[in-house]
Amino acid sequence: MARHGGRGWYGQVAAAALGVTAVAVAASLWSAQAGPVEGAAGAGSSAHRTVPEAAPVSVEIAHASDRGARGVNITIDDGPDPVWTPRVLEVLEQYGVKATFCMVGPQAQAHPDLVRQVVAAGHQLCDHTVSHDVTMDKKSESYQSQEILEAERMITKASGGVRPLYYRAPGGAFTPYSRKLAASHGMRPLGWNVDSKDFERPGTNAIVTTVKSEMPNGPTILFHDAGGDRSETVAALREVLPWLREQGYAFGFPVR
Numbered sequence: 001m002a003r004h005g006g007r008g009w010y011g012q013v014a015a016a017a018l019g020v021t022a023v024a025v026a027a028s029l030w031s032a033q034a035g036p037v038e039g040a041a042g043a044g045s046s047a048h049r050t051v052p053e054a055a056p057v058s059v060e061i062a063h064a065s066d067r068g069a070r071g072v073n074i075t076i077d078d079g080p081d082p083v084w085t086p087r088v089l090e091v092l093e094q095y096g097v098k099a100t101f102c103m104v105g106p107q108a109q110a111h112p113d114l115v116r117q118v119v120a121a122g123h124q125l126c127d128h129t130v131s132h133d134v135t136m137d138k139k140s141e142s143y144q145s146q147e148i149l150e151a152e153r154m155i156t157k158a159s160g161g162v163r164p165l166y167y168r169a170p171g172g173a174f175t176p177y178s179r180k181l182a183a184s185h186g187m188r189p190l191g192w193n194v195d196s197k198d199f200e201r202p203g204t205n206a207i208v209t210t211v212k213s214e215m216p217n218g219p220t221i222l223f224h225d226a227g228g229d230r231s232e233t234v235a236a237l238r239e240v241l242p243w244l245r246e247q248g249y250a251f252g253f254p255v256r
Contacts, residue, residue, distance in 0.1 A: 054186025067252030074099040080114035081226035102126035105151030112158035126166035134171030166190040193218025207236035
């Protein structure tokens with residue numbers, strides 16, 4: 001799997017969050033699992049909502065679609081972003097497609113309105129860690145735990161209490177420990193089959209060509225809605241989504 005991006009701008013965004021939350025790791029270990037989520041009842045409310053404990057799921061990395069052999073999963077990584085996430089959502093709505101949004105914790109925390117917009121539109125949430133560190137598989141288990149569980153807490157709180165159902169390791173840097181931890185929190189480890197290479201901004205035509213040529217690899221396609229100018233991604237989605245439907249694909253979510 002590709003290891004794009006490195007820590008880069010994600011590390012800058014997450015630095016403050018990691019500094020603040022490091023002292024609360026012990027609390028986050030249980031609050032991400034079953035504890036109350038402050039502010040989950042919505043703006044203007046001081047009520048607390050208890051998030052039900054998540055049932056464990058498979059530790060195996062998911063690639064298949066819940067729509068079967070002709071299913072396809074659109075996955076969108078690294079947001080939410082105030083400029084590009086709304087534009088991606090517009091395209092998805094235009095073509096009646098539901099997607100899985102793999103969110104970076106501090107981005108979700110900074111833009112809860114977008115997280116809730118994603119949920120309200122019927123899309124699924126995925127934990128993409130705090131720092132988007134593509135070397136996580138080389139780090140300690142305590143570091144992996146903080147990255148995964150703190151992002152889960154941030155996303156769940158930002159969403160108003162809706163948990164992420166998947167965990168995608170940045171750059172595919174899964175470990176047996178991280179997969180087991182995520183699965184124990186109800187987040188199926190999520191891979192991909194088709195890397196659109198949109199993160200590299202190779203041009204809209206190149207993105208579209210890559211997706212079309214790699215579809216035989218499997219149903220889960222990787223796109224991005226953050227990390228820089230994503231205009232090529234938006235334009236590519238406008239071409240790829242109707243093409244996939246014309247080929248007889250049905251849009252779904254990764255298997256759980």
